[in-house]
Amino acid sequence: MLSEFDLIKQYFTRSRPVRAVLGVGDDCALLAPTPGMQLAVSTDMLVEGRHFFPGADARLLGHKSLAVNLSDLAAMGAAPTAFTLSLALPAADRDWLAGFSSGLFALADAHGCELVGGDTTKGPLNICITIFGEIEPGRALRRDAARAGDDIWISGTLGDARLALAAYRDELDLEAASLGQAAMRMHAPTPRVALGRALAQDALAHAALDISDGLVGDLGHILTASKVGATLDVDALPAGPVLARQPKELRRRFTVAGGDDYELCFTAPRANREAIVAAGAQSGTAVTRVGRIDEQPGLRMVDGHGEPLDLGLHGWDHFVSG
Ligand SMILES: Nc1ncnc2c1ncn2[C@@H]1O[C@H](COP(=O)(O)OP(=O)(O)OP(=O)(O)O)[C@@H](O)[C@H]1O
Ligand SMILES: Cc1ncc(C[n+]2csc(CCOP(=O)(O)O)c2C)c(N)n1
Ligand SMILES: [Mg+2]
Structure with missing residues (x-):
């Protein structure tokens, strides 16, 4: 049996954060924005039955959940830095979690964007990512x-x-x-x-x-x-x-x-x-x-x-x- 905290530890906690001062594991993550840069923030939720079909491939879902958020940063011209992941899961299914997290981290690593926190609960499958990026003041594509x-x-x-x-x-x-x-x-x-x-x-x-x-x-x-x-x-x-x-x-x-x-x-x-x-x-x-x-x-x-x-x-x- 996989507990809530085992699940977070096994699938969503990696070794020491690189970009964040403090990552997964405390009440808040701590980020140190690059001096002189503006923070770009966006959030997007994927709901089963609305944004993807029931039974959707977990690895692809991990990719898409982050991709749609990175796309919002791209649309502003911002460079990705970190994200949080809020998950409602019907069950703690190891195969699903392994697939989802591998798709998620493959894309995150490709963009140097770090998972720094989130929330995990039981419920109908629902994935919400909040992403953070940086942009030179006055340069955002509004x-x-x-x-x-x-x-x-x-x-x-x-x-x-x-x-x-x-x-x-x-x-x-x-x-x-x-x-x-x-x-x-x-x-x-x-x-x-x-x-x-x-x-x-x-x-x-x-x-x-x-x-x-x-x-x-x-x-x-x-x-x-x-x-x-x-x-x-x-x-x-x-x-x-x-x-x-x-x-x-x-x-x-x-x-x-x-x-x-x-x-x-x-x-x-x-x-x-x-x-x-x-x-x-x-x-x-x-x-x-x-x-x-x-x-x-x-x-x-x-x-x-x-x-x-x-x-x-x-x-x-x-x-x-x-
Ligand atoms: N519940 C909400 N409270 C406050 N602001 C919201 C809420 N829902 C959406 N917004 C804001 O409204 C604007 C439009 O939201 P929308 O989700 O359509 O964004 P988008 O980038 O156009 O589309 P997508 O969600 O596909 O990225 C954004 O600035 C978003 O932050
Ligand atoms: C099962 C299933 N049905 C329909 C669609 C199509 N779809 C869903 S939401 C959306 C707009 C963006 O949403 P949002 O504005 O919430 O980001 C689109 C094009 C899908 N992907 N999967
Ligand atoms: Mg958008």
């Missing part, structure tokens, strides 16, 4: 900083995660190899931390966010916060490799209003085009220009010929459309 005339850029590709979800929900048929490939985008997103850091440190971008609820909804947050509008070239949106093989109507729908993409959407002055392409290459992340920020409020979608498109799509909302 949602309220887009300016008319900016280009709109997207990292990586969009829509494969939504395609996998559609297949799981029997909304469409995908052959096994395609589903396997698309499903990895849903289960194991890659947070664009290096790209976000480059955009912020070199002041290449004005505004940014990560696309978790679908581009149309998330870009809308930048437009509202920045009091601007945008024209989006829907046919320029980079579809994931599996979605790219699907009919145009589906490609448009899932790139514009997918979900679980965890790519960055950012706006930047024209003058920075070359430097942004170089930052993409440097960080191993594709970057694609997909539209521009306008003074006129509202989001206008156009096709590859500049003709208006009315797709009637909206972002993910847990209480309206989710």
Whole structure:
């Protein structure tokens, strides 16, 4: 029988913390922020049945729980430092804990981000991570900083995660190899931390966010916060490799209003085009220009010929459309 404290000790306590002054084991963790840097804090919860299917692979779940949090730091241009993990578990299952913690720590180590504390209780499976990062003062990529005339850029590709979800929900048929490939985008997103850091440190971008609820909804947050509008070239949106093989109507729908993409959407002055392409290459992340920020409020979608498109799509909302 694994007790609450054995579980924490065996699966979530590692040798001496490197970044934290004090890590797992006391009432609080102690962190010593780098002098002169600002602290970036974000939290994201994954709930069984809502963010992942019952029986989801534990290792992938460990990865995704941290990935979605790292993605929020990436969206601000912040460098990850530490995180806390709050878990509700239906049972203390050794296999599940070994898988979950290995997926979690593999990604944490890849980003030099340290687990410093958390909370563990019994209940329906629920995973909540709070992440801490650092950013140079004045460099954060805020949602309220887009300016008319900016280009709109997207990292990586969009829509494969939504395609996998559609297949799981029997909304469409995908052959096994395609589903396997698309499903990895849903289960194991890659947070664009290096790209976000480059955009912020070199002041290449004005505004940014990560696309978790679908581009149309998330870009809308930048437009509202920045009091601007945008024209989006829907046919320029980079579809994931599996979605790219699907009919145009589906490609448009899932790139514009997918979900679980965890790519960055950012706006930047024209003058920075070359430097942004170089930052993409440097960080191993594709970057694609997909539209521009306008003074006129509202989001206008156009096709590859500049003709208006009315797709009637909206972002993910847990209480309206989710
Ligand atoms: N219960 C809450 N109390 C206070 N602030 C909240 C609460 N829920 C969300 N927020 C804040 O509202 C804003 C939008 O939250 P949201 O969870 O949609 O973030 P996001 O980055 O757009 O999406 P994601 O959760 O997929 O990362 C964030 O600033 C978040 O910190
Ligand atoms: C079983 C299952 N059903 C649906 C989805 C899709 N999904 C759930 S929440 C969300 C938006 C981001 O959430 P939040 O804003 O809470 O971070 C998306 C796209 C999934 N991943 N698994
Ligand atoms: Mg976000």
